Amino acid sequence: MANHKSAEKRIRANEKKRVRNRYQHKTTRTQIKKLMATTKKDEAQALLKEVTSMIDKLAKKNIIHWKKAANQKSQLSKKVNGLA
Numbered sequence: 001m002a003n004h005k006s007a008e009k010r011i012r013a014n015e016k017k018r019v020r021n022r023y024q025h026k027t028t029r030t031q032i033k034k035l036m037a038t039t040k041k042d043e044a045q046a047l048l049k050e051v052t053s054m055i056d057k058l059a060k061k062n063i064i065h066w067k068k069a070a071n072q073k074s075q076l077s078k079k080v081n082g083l084a
Contacts, residue, residue, distance in 0.1 A: 021063050028054040035076060041083040048080045 002008045031051045038044040052073050059069035 021061070024054075025058060025063055028058055032072065032076065036079060039083065041080070044080045044083055048076055051076060 002011055028051070031047070031054060035044060035047045035051050038047060055064070055069045055072055058064045059066045
């Protein structure tokens with residue numbers, strides 16, 4: 001248990017950040033799955049723009065590694081471009 005006031009505050013702040021990061025990461029993963037399941041090209045392109053933005057935000061905040069973000073965006077773009 002924390003002995004200092006600042007340490008207690010840091011514990012509270014870290015917990016808030018952890019919950020927020022988890023929510024954002026899970027939401028992004030759900031959107032990625034939704035995009036992968038899409039079969040219509042115009043719908044997929046609109047969703048790709050949204051998902052790419054979400055992935056960039058996760059990478060910017062170091063929730064995911066920037067190279068993982070690049071790989072995911074590349075994979076999703078490849079999937080969308082392959083749709084008829």
